[in-house]
Amino acid sequence: xxxxxxxxxxxxxxxxxxxxxxxxxxxxxxxxxxxxxxxxxxxxxxxxxxxxxxxxxxxxxxxxxxxxxxxxxxxxxxxxxxxxxxxxxxxxxxxxxxxxxxxxxxxxxxxxxxxxxxxxxxxxxxxxxxxxxxxxxxxxxxxxxxxxxxxxxxxxxxxxxxxxxxxxxxxxxxxxxxxxxxxxxxxxxxxxxxxxxxxxxxxxxxxxxxxxxxxxxxxxxxxxxxxxxxxxxxxxxxxxxxxxxxxxxxxxxxxxxxxxxxxxxxxxxxxxxxxxxxxxxxxxxxxxxxxxxxxxxxxxxxxxxxxxxxxxxxxxxxxxxxxxxxxxxxxxxxxxxxxxxxxxxxxxxxxxxxxxxxxxxxxxxxxxxxxxxxxxxxxxxxxxxxxxxxxxxxxxxxxxxxxxxxxxxxxxxxxxxxxxxxxxxxxxxxxxxxxxxxxxxxxxxxxxxxxxxxxxxxxxxxxxxxxxxxxxxxx
Numbered sequence: 001x002x003x004x005x006x007x008x009x010x011x012x013x014x015x016x017x018x019x020x021x022x023x024x025x026x027x028x029x030x031x032x033x034x035x036x037x038x039x040x041x042x043x044x045x046x047x048x049x050x051x052x053x054x055x056x057x058x059x060x061x062x063x064x065x066x067x068x069x070x071x072x073x074x075x076x077x078x079x080x081x082x083x084x085x086x087x088x089x090x091x092x093x094x095x096x097x098x099x100x101x102x103x104x105x106x107x108x109x110x111x112x113x114x115x116x117x118x119x120x121x122x123x124x125x126x127x128x129x130x131x132x133x134x135x136x137x138x139x140x141x142x143x144x145x146x147x148x149x150x151x152x153x154x155x156x157x158x159x160x161x162x163x164x165x166x167x168x169x170x171x172x173x174x175x176x177x178x179x180x181x182x183x184x185x186x187x188x189x190x191x192x193x194x195x196x197x198x199x200x201x202x203x204x205x206x207x208x209x210x211x212x213x214x215x216x217x218x219x220x221x222x223x224x225x226x227x228x229x230x231x232x233x234x235x236x237x238x239x240x241x242x243x244x245x246x247x248x249x250x251x252x253x254x255x256x257x258x259x260x261x262x263x264x265x266x267x268x269x270x271x272x273x274x275x276x277x278x279x280x281x282x283x284x285x286x287x288x289x290x291x292x293x294x295x296x297x298x299x300x301x302x303x304x305x306x307x308x309x310x311x312x313x314x315x316x317x318x319x320x321x322x323x324x325x326x327x328x329x330x331x332x333x334x335x336x337x338x339x340x341x342x343x344x345x346x347x348x349x350x351x352x353x354x355x356x357x358x359x360x361x362x363x364x365x366x367x368x369x370x371x372x373x374x375x376x377x378x379x380x381x382x383x384x385x386x387x388x389x390x391x392x393x394x395x396x397x398x399x400x401x402x403x404x405x406x407x408x409x410x411x412x413x414x415x416x417x418x419x420x421x422x423x424x425x426x427x428x429x430x431x432x433x434x435x436x437x438x439x440x441x442x443x444x445x446x447x448x449x450x451x452x453x454x455x456x457x458x459x460x461x462x463x464x465x466x467x468x469x470x471x472x473x474x475x
Contacts, residue, residue: 358409
């Protein structure tokens, strides 16, 4: 029995139990619509790898007690929604204690069969939906264990121009690399758009790439089973012949492994580029060379990697007109600088408007808490951009909206009179404004509310400003 640093007992943490031959499962894991729908094949892809053969002991490293314990703690800390079996993260530890040894043996014997993922759709900026696949919590532990072993192996191969889903590398690092290339004269950009990347990855190509490095056929077979596990949509099972389910711990690594093929090809051709997950810009010194680079790289992407390029959204343009990771670029006194893209600003304003709407019914205390959380996250992400003036204007607008919310809440004349007097307004002025017929938005900008609900008062009530927090994190 191992005891974690937090004091929680983590037994050997064998892995979890997900569709194991001859073992009990949660009743909810088996829906009529997909029961028995899996193909029990143990061969990976056209016999490329023999799943029974192992020249490396990677599977043993994956199933190692310490590695599985680490994977469990990572899944537990990440929380997340349940998969198709309904099991929550809170139920995971007990389930692993009771069924883990059986699952581990099933994995070693090649009988492990992952559950399908649960389809969830989340809205995108453009109004479309992003498809996520939520694995069961047990499958998340196994996937995390695989990722922990394979990541150090592939990290040695990854490009220095790749930043997404990699430890010690951030979106800020990617932006700084773009600025460096701009200062070197690379100001024409190919803004590459890979159409529905995660949904269109060729599984056979991915397996082929994996087998060049991973020589343990059992691990290849295990990963292949995850790719083929299928998806549950409205209690209906659908096969997954192409794509990598977006939402599991293993997906980011597999994404980088596939796109590393493109990275290496671009490096071989001597191109300057920056990639963050499936977002990529290729930087050139002239429009003509950028167009020529695009024409030459398209056949490799589409015919060698079997990925789809959105021709309409893939553009060649001046770097200042391109959106990358929510940022845009410009030059000031001959130096490359970064600012926030107008679309990112519009998205932020829309969110603030939503949180400062009285009709959302969240209450002022909760409103302040949610605004604080959003402002802190937003500023921490965009803090490397030039945005002092933007934040000052945003704060003024946001405070006006907050004051309007309070004024709406003080519906009655009697309530308005009482609240204004309690905030230091004379009775005569309070009575005058309490009886006003001016609209909510107009009165929110009046001197009377600026004096009563002044900035210091709003701060005491828990409402922070973009500017003040920006100064804190950039001091």
